[in-house]
Amino acid sequence: MDNFELNKIAGAVLGGALAVVAISEIANIAVSPTFPEQNAYAIEVASTGGDSSAAAEVKEEGPSLGALLASADVAKGEKVFKKCSACHTTEEGGANKIGPNLYAVLDRAKASHAGFSYSDAMVSHGGTWTYEDLDAFLKKPKDFINGTKMSFAGLKKADDRADLIAYLRTLGTESTPLPAAE
Numbered sequence: 316m317d318n319f320e321l322n323k324i325a326g327a328v329l330g331g332a333l334a335v336v337a338i339s340e341i342a343n344i345a346v347s348p349t350f351p352e353q354n355a356y357a358i359e360v361a362s363t364g365g366d367s368s369a370a371a372e373v374k375e376e377g378p379s380l381g382a383l384l385a386s387a388d389v390a391k392g393e394k395v396f397k398k399c400s401a402c403h404t405t406e407e408g409g410a411n412k413i414g415p416n417l418y419a420v421l422d423r424a425k426a427s428h429a430g431f432s433y434s435d436a437m438v439s440h441g442g443t444w445t446y447e448d449l450d451a452f453l454k455k456p457k458d459f460i461n462g463t464k465m466s467f468a469g470l471k472k473a474d475d476r477a478d479l480i481a482y483l484r485t486l487g488t489e490s491t492p493l494p495a496a497e
């Protein structure tokens with residue numbers, strides 16, 4: 316090996332080392348993180364379920380549930396219920412299907428229908444099916460009761476839910492007072 320050869324090797328080693336330094340410098344510059352002062356998107360704090368007072372605290376834009384129920388259309392609600400009838404019956408003493416019979420479900424204790432095997436999440440949720448809880452549940456079942464086995468995405472439109480709840484009210488619970496229409 317002559318001197319020239321050695322020089323070439325030394326040069327290669329040095330060059331390599333230099334390249335490594337340069338690359339890590341460039342990488343540092345390229346990815347040097349800068350953080351915006353605020354979140355780029357607002358994080359929506361959803362009602363995590365719990366009692367009905369928590370659900371009622373979540374103020375939504377638009378008319379209140381009471382106002383929507385006061386002018387709800389039962390016939391429309393019955394039509395909306397078609398989305399539910401694959402899994403639920405409504406007549407008194409009706410069978411449980413994939414979901415429990417829903418006769419007189421308004422004000423019924425949650426997870427209390429005889430002969431239906433509810434999820435642990437539904438059983439441990441507690442309380443009765445108030446107007447507010449039905450509304451919150453039907454909006455997004457899995458948000459209201461995390462772990463429910465009701466596979467239903469939810470009804471986004473507040474007036475669809477009000478019509479539907481008004482229809483559910485006709486199933487043996489017509490006398491349940493409507494919430495105040497603020």
Ligand code: HEC
Pocket residue numbers: 395396398399400401402403413414415417420424425426427428432433434435436437444449453462463464465466467470479
């Ligand atoms: C794919 C089947 C399915 C569909 C569609 C469905 N449900 Fe359910 N529903 C269930 C199941 C299953 C449960 C029991 C959930 C649990 O135990 O977690 C349930 C539970 C319920 C409960 C609680 C009843 C109780 O006894 O505590 C209500 C109220 C309810 N559903 C209403 C509705 C309404 C109204 C619709 C239509 C908008 C609907 N469901 C659509 C399957 C369904």
